[in-house]
Amino acid sequence: MSQSDSNLQTARSVDLKFAGRCGGGGNLKNRVSGAGQDSVVVGQPINQATHPPMSAPIIPGINPISSKNDDAFDVFSMTGELIHKAVSIDSSDKEQVNTICEASYAAFKKWSHLSINKKVKIYSQIIANLEKYSVELAESHTEIGAAQWFADFSNSQIKIQVEHYQALLRTKQPGTLPVQPSKEDGETTADLAIVLKQPIGPVLAISPWNAPGILAMRAILAPLTAGCSVILKSSELAPRVAYLIARCFSETDLPESTVTLVHVKPNESAIVVPNFIANRRIKKINFTGSTRTGYEIGRVAGQFAKPVTLELGGKNCSIIKADVDDLPKALGGSLWSAWCHLGQILIRIMLFLKEVLHKLPKQPI
Secondary structure (H helix, E strand, O other), X not given: OOOOHHHOOOOOOOOOOOOOOOOOOOOHHHOOOOOOOOOOOOOOOOOOXXXXXXXXXXXXXXXXXXXXXXXXXXXXXXXXXXXXXXXEOOOOOHHHHHHHHHHHHHHHHHHXXXXXXXXXXXXXXXXXXXXXOHHHHHHHHXXXXXXXXXXXXXXXXXXXXXXXXXHHHHHOOOEEXXXXXXXXXXXXXOOOOOEEOOXXXXXXXXXXXXXXXXXXXXXXXXXXXHOOOEEEEOOOOOHHHHHHHXXXXXXXXXXXOOEEEEEOXXXXXXXXXXXXXXXXXXXXXXXXXXXXXXXXHHHHHHHOOOOEEEEEOOOEEEEEOOOOOOHHHHHHHHHHHHHHHHHXXXXXXXXXXXXXXXXOOOOOO
């Protein structure tokens, strides 16, 4: 349910000391060589009067003030080569954050009242755009170190995500009738009660680099389907992926600024992110990344009584039990899960029960 603006303090700067990269899914040192060497020029050139021509393509933001900024930061491949530059918002100008948030709120008022049929049509347009940009989306993954199989897997999954949420739109119920408690005489305590679900408002979404397509798409679609507008902050390690994802939304009949994209310099996230959180138009924060950074985001959001959804760092467990039928298969599958995609899927083997150890083959699997 929506929060009252009166419960939120007015926007102000908050000191946020990030322990790691905002939206990071791991350590850059974990990423090995093998990035694609070819890159495709996307977006638009920055102001040539203030920025001389660069050999690397420029990745702009998609927001109301993107044309006003020309301060770009470098993005490198796994082998240390400059692959493109991303245009950052100005961390010293709080009015830029306010402009983006106000535009997002205006879009939210339009999007939340759009008919289900129109929303379903827009999701079909998003799917068509994903097909149009499928090659570039795959390249944007491989150039930062992902294997081709994972880039193709990401493309298939983000399409499935849109189809899934499109189906939810078609079946979404406007409200629910709660169970009525009964009195001793058998009568209910109320004649009628209904719980209505309402979108909360603009959502700040921060996604990491380890699965930049899948996680950025999820960060957008969940609140969007609920009727919210979304401001996506890209990972500074994978801004091109986020840019292509955002284009798939902006090149539809969505109200302008329903989905906006901002890039932020790596060393300025600690300034920009809290300014977004503090803005009165932001009603919720969705963050996927490191535990320490998530803690700081939660701490700042708590100062403004704003809800957060956090998916934080760490790895899951893979436990092989004593009654395993095919140990080589279980072991091989667990090892592949732990190390595929450079170990960034966050699954690992934690425990073998003692009863299983004698079943281990003498030869490598």
